[in-house]
Amino acid sequence: MSSRSLTPAHLAGMGFLPARAVSPSPHNFSLCDTGTNKDDSNGASKDSTGASKDSRKLKVLTFNVLFPNSTPGVWWIYKYYNCEQKDMSTCEEKDMLVASVSAWPYRQKLLRKIIKDIDADVVCLQEAWSDRSVSKSKDNTAKSEDKSKDTAKSTEFKANPEDVVAQFYQDFAFMLSGDLGYETTILSKGIIRPATFWKPDVLKDVGTSHQYRVLVKCFQLLLPSSASSSNSGNSSTSGNSNNSSTILAIVNGHLPGGPVPDKRVSALADGLKAAEKLIKNASSAGGGSAANGPGVAQKKNQKGQQNAPDGKEKSEQNKSENKTSVIVCGDFNTTEDISYRTLLPGGGDNNSESKKSDSVNACDIFLTNTEITPDFIEDGIPVCSKPKKHPFAPFVDCSLQDSGAKATFVVAETCMRQSARLGGFKEDRAPMDSDNDLSYREQVEKHLTPLLIQVLRECFEKYASRLGETFSKESPSKLESQEQEIIISTTMDSEQVKKWQLDVNGEIGRGTGRVFFEERRKKWEEEQAKKENTSSDSEEYKETLTFDEFCYVYLQDVREGKFFQVEHDIRTMRNGKGMVHEVDEVAAQKDGEKKKDSERYFAARYDRIYLSNQGSNPGLKLASCDVLVPNRVKTTSEEEQGFCLPNAWHPSDHLPVVAEFQV
Secondary structure (H helix, E strand, O other): OOOOOEOOOHHHHOOOOOOOOOOOOOOOOOOOOOOOOOOOOOOOEEOOOOOEEOOOEEEEEEEEOOOOOOOOOOOHHHHHOOOOOOOOOOHHHHHHHHHHHOOHHHHHHHHHHHHHHHOOOEEEEEEEEEHHHOOOOHHHEEEOOOOOOOOOOOEEEOOOHHHHHHHHHHHOHHHHOOOOOOEEEEOOOOOEEEEEEEOOOOEEEEEEEEEOOEEEEEEEEOOOOHHHHHHHOOOOOOOOOOOOOEEEEEEEEEOOOOOOHHHHHHHHHHHHHHHHHHHHHHHHHOOOOOOOOOHHHHHHHHOOOOOOOOHHHHHHHHOOOOEEEEEEEEEOOOOOEOOHHHHOOOOOOOOHHHHOOOOOOHHHHHHHHOEEOOOOEEOOEEOOOOOEEOOOOOOEEHHHHOOOOOOOEEEOOHHHHHOEOOOOOOOOOOOOOOHHHOOHHHHHHHHEOHHHHHHHHHHHHHHHEEEEEEEEEEOOOOOEEEEEEEEEOOEEOHHHHHHHHHHHHOOOOOOOOHHHHHHHHHHHHHHHHHHHOOOOOOOOOOOOEEHHHHHHHHHHHHHOOOHHHHHHHHHHHOOOOOHHHHHHHHHHHHHOOOOOHHHHOEEEOOEEEEEEEEOOOOOOEEEEEEEOOOHHHHHOOHHHHOOOOOEOOEOOOEOOEEEEEEO
């Protein structure tokens, strides 16, 4: 796909109309504190919330928005919604509510309001596009050249670039038109793609690089710096004075999840190498040296490819050299959890522990120390085979420099995660290295707790049962009654499998078990092809499922981190009773009371913003950084009502993180 940026001018050419004005939602309130500067002197302007916005500050937003579910291919988003509304009296009412608030038109309105209220100069979105957003055909499938990336399968989906742009543009047209007016670039490779938006009157696009899981943009900052404003008095400027400019590289990443720290570090390293090259090119094109940038550009001068001034001449030129800053942000998917209470009123700012890092992870070490070595072990494996080093000055974690560590990801999965011996918790995690040598039952017993297996047994028997013969039974009143015997089979037949799939997925052939059945049918067809050469008898393929296979299907979901899907399906099969309720009953028997809502939720700090300045004359200085929590959490007792994401007033399972920088 071309790396050219999308602008509002492309609307007509691509056949899309400007986004409609968003009508107020039933949950119309101020979603976010924007953290803008309240002093409207020195040329400050007002943002959409009415707060003053300092023209010498740059605001950056990173936000994993959860895949747009505007096409049938992204159908599963409703399974993320943990709808336990106290005023919902029937399952049908809950289903109707979830279907309404999880639909893309509703989520899109909430998302637009959040982004408009924050009014950031740069918006880095993750999960802006998924390969499931467009239809797959044989022409779009090619041999994978690198099996170590997103998948170990022999084929990798290659989306048509025009299809990607068209669908992405439909989903986020509201960002590019009307009062928002951003320009954008979306990553041109991968099955999950981030996108970066920017205001063209604040930043000039000077370069792009597309890496595995990482989109790198390079900009020239058009905002006047504090120094240039003080030197220029009341005169207006369209950029930095003294013939200097700030070059800003932004690395927007959605790193792979699960126990793969080596892939996360590798993706960051590749992104920073690309940023180094873009900064070098931008500095050269601007006519100034890059002495304040990466060392590579300086070596080029030393080789004589550019005139390198010395003495007084060099000292004078340093005043006009480019300032260089690098921002790394996005969803780091690090396997570390943090207290849910950091999001409650007073839980973060007044908690001394929140100023500390929630735990040590490879990505943080690599960025803040500039280097990481093979002796660093995460998730039981070395993070690299040889030392990795990035070319920039040490990065700082912006949240830890200001508001402290706070959760950015809150879901109702704690009980589900605790019911599996892999995934979200490091302790008691069973290795998967030798799983291929184990039977389905052995793998299930190795990775799932007895309580979860017991619950899955109950679910399986619901579908594997059938009514037997009628028999007479004497009641306590001595009257005979006719009852039917319930026969529980060891295997679901094809009709029972269809009933299960319809209940949990709404349609046949998608979601839970799809890959399992596809692989099994392929093996069956291969066996049939061999039989046809030796026998004229043919068999009809029927989809059946034993209990061990049933558990194995859900084990695959757990391995992929789809805890939300397993919890949803269990609730569906058990009339609303999920693992959280099962754990509640165990806790009540043991301790005499149920878990509080906040103890049911899994919270983590996946989303971050890092800053690195090159040289002694920084381009950007951190002014503030915080997780933006909806005002609803601050003004109501979510401890009692329940607070997990997504829901009717927030469209994603992640919260936005915003940083402001003094230019």
